Amino acid sequence: MKGRDVILGILQNKPRTGYEINEILQNQISYFYDGTYGMIYPTLKKLEREGKVKKETIIQDDKPNKNIFSITDEGKxxxxxxxxxxxxxxxxxxxxxxxxxxxxNLSKKQVVKLINKEIETKENQIQSLESSLKKWQLQxxxxxxxxxxxxGLAQYKAVVNxxxxxxxALED
Amino acid sequence: MKGRDVILGILQNKPRTGYEINEILQNQISYFYDGTYGMIYPTLKKLEREGKVKKETIIQDDKPNKNIFSITDEGKxxxxxxxxxxxxxxxxxxxxxxxxxxxxNLSKKQVVKLINKEIETKENQIQSLESSLKKWQLQxxxxxxxxxxxxGLAQYKAVVNxxxxxxxALED
DNA sequence: CCGCCCATGTAAATGGTTACATGATTCA
DNA sequence: TGAATCATGTAACCATTTACATGGGCGG
Incomplete structure (x- = not known):
């Protein structure tokens, strides 16, 4: 799966700015894809050149202008x-x-530290996924x-357990 | 993690050929890294230029010559x-x-098919990991x-379940 | 005789990362 | 006053993928 597929998928629902696409990447689908601005904007540009998306610019006085991208029939x-x-x-x-x-050659102490860090990371991911899920269910x-x-949750939780x-077992 | 780290890790145990490195990648650590010849040989070349590994060529009459790479102190x-x-x-x-x-817009039938395929894939991965584990335990x-x-097994099994x-639930 | 195992590599293209560059508004 | 949010993008670099290219030995 490539960045372009993900972006087209996101735009399928409704038109978005590059900024919004990034939000979705970071908050909603980070458990199966990750991407950054450095990928988003160049990809949108390429997709536009290919006629897969089209851009509409909204002039805003208070905030920076927005470029809203929507998917075209070719994009679909x-x-x-x-x-x-x-x-x-x-x-x-x-x-x-x-x-x-x-x-x-890692010491037992280092190993324990490493494992604890992994557990902590996964627990954070679980928490953020669960709280996001609640939010989405309302919408x-x-x-x-x-x-x-x-x-995603099943995978994370299995690993933590x-x-x-x-x-x-290591501590005994 | 990059290809070079993995290669250095593999060579830490003992010297290997590019071919052997590929075997290990495909059979032993495919559940947390994947790499191909297209990465292995160029990376070995680069590591050699940098003095991180050194090459010894073994002339073989029956089979193609071997290039055996070992890790150097800088590599370590x-x-x-x-x-x-x-x-x-x-x-x-x-x-x-x-x-x-x-x-x-996927039909229910397509969804079921998709899920079944994922289950099948994961079950194969579980099988091969388990049989490999048995092999390694002897050695x-x-x-x-x-x-x-x-x-790896815990993760795969959780997903399958x-x-x-x-x-x-879908079928009801 | 076919396919698998052993064995090595290159070249071009791709896709993405990283670092950089800018700047107003709002909230604590 | 400083951090967070909204908002856009480029340029250089990098690591890796994909496709290509070669070839002998061995087992069934």
Whole structure:
């Protein structure tokens, strides 16, 4: 999955600014994709050149001007092509696992610290996902989207439980 | 985490060829990193230029010649720097979640198919991880490495369980 | 005789990161 | 007064992917 697919997906619902797209990336779908401004604006530009999205500029006196992007028919076509494609590959890269795996010369203390940090990180992610979920439920979220959030939570929680058990085992 | 870190980590144990590094990537640590020849050979070349690894060529008559790479002191230094660095960021990108999240116009049948495919994929990953684990336990695997494998399994299994529950709910 | 295992690499393109650059408004 | 929110973008660099290119040995 590429940045362009995600952006087209977001614009499918309604037109957005680059800023708003970033908000959604950071707050709503960060558990299965992450992207930054450095990707968003160049990609929007490219999509516009290709006729997949169109831009409307709103002059604002109080705030900086807005560029609102909406998806075109060609854009919808590309999105549907992606949505109907067969492959569901995934990428998972974990510095935590890497450090444990190759950390032969880490002291027990360092290992415990590392695991605790991972637990803390995951617990934060769980908290923010859960509080977001509550917010979205008020505003309406589709059943499918609920399933994806649940997936994220299930994954995070399983890891936290597992690591807590391992920590205890290490301390004995 | 970058390819170079992983390669240095692998060479820490013992010298290896590019081919062997690829085997380890595909079979032993694919649940937290993935890399291909297109990354391995260029990275080895760069590491060699930087003095982080050194190459020894073994002439073989029956098979193609081997280039065996071993880690140098400078290489170990870089690896330890990485291992002792603070951040444990992770990357997770999932086409499956993306397709569900944006798949408003998918039919129920398509959704069921999609979920089943994800379950199948994960079950295969669980199987291969479990059979690998058995193999490694005969040859010796560190406690920390066991923890990482367990982490991968816990994560995969949680997702499979979750998706099976959701499937049932969908079918009612 | 076919396919898998062993074994090495390059070149071009892509996609994305990082760092930089700017600036008004609002709230505590 | 300083941080957060809203708002946009570029340029250089980087790491990796994809596609290509080669070839002998071995087992069934």
């Amino acid at each position: 076509e590309e999105l549907n092509e992606y949505l109907n494609s067969e492959d569901i590959s995934e990428v998972f890269k974990s510095d935590f696992l890497m450090k444990l795996f190759f950390g032969d 309406g979220i589709s059943d499918l989207q609920k399933i994806t959030v649940g997936y 597992y690591l807590k058990v391992q920590l205890k | 230094e870089e690896l330890n720097e990485y291992l002792n660095s603070e951040d444990i960021s992770e990357v997770f990108k999932s086409d499956f979640l993306m397709k569900l999240f944006f798949g408003d 010796g695997i560190s406690d920390l490495q066991k923890i990482t494998v367990g982490y 979750y998706l099976k529950v959701q499937l049932k």
